[in-house]
Amino acid sequence: MSADIRKIAVWVEETHQEAGRTISPATRKAVAVAVIANPFAGKYVEDLSPLMEIGAELGETLGKRCVEALGITAERAQSYGKAAMVGENGELEHAAALLHPKMGAPLRKEVEKGAALVPSSKKMGGPGQDLDVPLGHKDAAYVRSHFDGVEVRLNDAPRANEILVAIAVTDSGRPLPRVGGLTHTDAEGKDGLR
Amino acid sequence: MPDVVVRKIATVIEEVFHEGGPRANVPQKRGAVVAVISNPYAGAYVEDIQPFMEDLKPLGLEMAQKLIDALGGDASVIEGYGKGSIVGTAGELEHGALWHAPGGYAMRELLGDAKAIVPSTKKVGAAGVRLDVPITHINASYVRGHFDAMEVGMNDAPRANELAFVLVMSTGARVHDRAGGLSANDIKGEDGLR
Numbered sequence: 555m556s557a558d559i560r561k562i563a564v565w566v567e568e569t570h571q572e573a574g575r576t577i578s579p580a581t582r583k584a585v586a587v588a589v590i591a592n593p594f595a596g597k598y599v600e601d602l603s604p605l606m607e608i609g610a611e612l613g614e615t616l617g618k619r620c621v622e623a624l625g626i627t628a629e630r631a632q633s634y635g636k637a638a639m640v641g642e643n644g645e646l647e648h649a650a651a652l653l654h655p656k657m658g659a660p661l662r663k664e665v666e667k668g669a670a671l672v673p674s675s676k677k678m679g680g681p682g683q684d685l686d687v688p689l690g691h692k693d694a695a696y697v698r699s700h701f702d703g704v705e706v707r708l709n710d711a712p713r714a715n716e717i718l719v720a721i722a723v724t725d726s727g728r729p730l731p732r733v734g735g736l737t738h739t740d741a742e743g744k745d746g747l748r
Numbered sequence: 749m750p751d752v753v754v755r756k757i758a759t760v761i762e763e764v765f766h767e768g769g770p771r772a773n774v775p776q777k778r779g780a781v782v783a784v785i786s787n788p789y790a791g792a793y794v795e796d797i798q799p800f801m802e803d804l805k806p807l808g809l810e811m812a813q814k815l816i817d818a819l820g821g822d823a824s825v826i827e828g829y830g831k832g833s834i835v836g837t838a839g840e841l842e843h844g845a846l847w848h849a850p851g852g853y854a855m856r857e858l859l860g861d862a863k864a865i866v867p868s869t870k871k872v873g874a875a876g877v878r879l880d881v882p883i884t885h886i887n888a889s890y891v892r893g894h895f896d897a898m899e900v901g902m903n904d905a906p907r908a909n910e911l912a913f914v915l916v917m918s919t920g921a922r923v924h925d926r927a928g929g930l931s932a933n934d935i936k937g938e939d940g941l942r
Contacts, residue, residue, distance in 0.1 A: 559765055560764070560765055560766055560767060560768075561762060561763065561764050561765060562762070562763045562765075563760060563761065563762040563763070564760065564761045564818075565758060565759070565760040566758060566759050566760075566818070567756060567757070567758035567902070568756060568757045568758070569755070569756050570754050570755060570756060570757065571753065571754065571755040571756075572755075580757075623759075623761075623818070684903070705903045707901075708762075709878070709899040
């Protein structure tokens with residue numbers, strides 16, 4: 555089963571100033587969102603494997619959209635995250651089926667490597683609700699400067715029988731990181747942690 | 749003349765494939781670009797604010813170009829437009845009106861000889877507020893299929909001393925346009941109305 559996509563939205567934000575200081579180059583985050591029909595809305599279905607396949611499809615589609623929107627080559631991606639918001643006729647487990655079993659591998663192809671766990675978040679919700687997508691370094695989860703998040707929101711989604719699926723990719727960390735910890739340049743990126 | 753100090757720029761592109769009806773052969777795209785800048789007049793009443801409009805023209809052009817690029821880079825596919833501003837709470841509504849000349853000028857400059865008035869909206873608001881920016885056809889305001897709008901906003905803007913200026917563009921009519929009226933194929937495009 556491939557995704558019935560009603561809408562795709564891509565948000566890119568650049569921060570040029572923070573606390574009165576110039577950020578150069580600007581830090582940049584992209585988040586790509588697909589609004590899909592929930593094939594299991596309104597009923598309990600035991601086997602969620604069709605949603606897992608859709609998760610794989612969206613890992614590629616949305617990961618690619620983010621990298622394209624940032625105008626970077628894959629190896630310049632630095633952090634990533636994913637999240638899903640399920641409309642009211644669905645169930646939280648639908649988000650889990652989309653996000654966890656199969657989304658990671660195709661997403662990692664789009665951002666090159668991606669040794670680290672993809673941080674994630676999920677909720678039930680309706681049109682106009684905020685979804686905060688967590689962000690973490692793609693190769694070394696402990697890189698402290700890259701713990702962040704990005705908010706997405708679509709006024710018309712998810713409708714009751716829909717699911718909003720989001721993937722975020724950045725080419726940078728927070729604008730003025732200064733709480734110490736492992737840095738991007740010192741990360742080895744082998745075990746996904748450091 | 750006050751400097752134009754940009755803190756953030758964001759773009760968002762929506763691609764609409766269907767809305768419960770037949771899937772579009774060419775999906776409609778709607779896009780917005782938002783610039784968050786310092787409000788040089790925040791906190792006090794200033795009588796003569798007009799010089800700032802001239803200062804904003806380069807920002808307007810930069811934003812319009814960025815939005816066209818995010819929509820695929822071909823200005824000839826842009827069929828609808830609109831603009832808006834959000835004034836942080838230490839400013840006044842009149843500051844939002846500073847966007848009329850530079851925002852309109854920038855889009856006309858890059859979209860060729862667009863004839864129709866650029867529909868607009870403005871408000872005073874706090875960070876996270878949403879603005880519904882109206883959209884109409886670029887050459888004939890009465891084209892019914894192109895009456896549309898796009899909601900924009902940012903979780904951290906505008907702060908009290910900031911202004912958020914918005915441009916929006918669309919590549920076609922609403923995805924299931926069927927409310928009749930003047931069609932884009934029948935316009936004369938001389939007076940900006942029909």
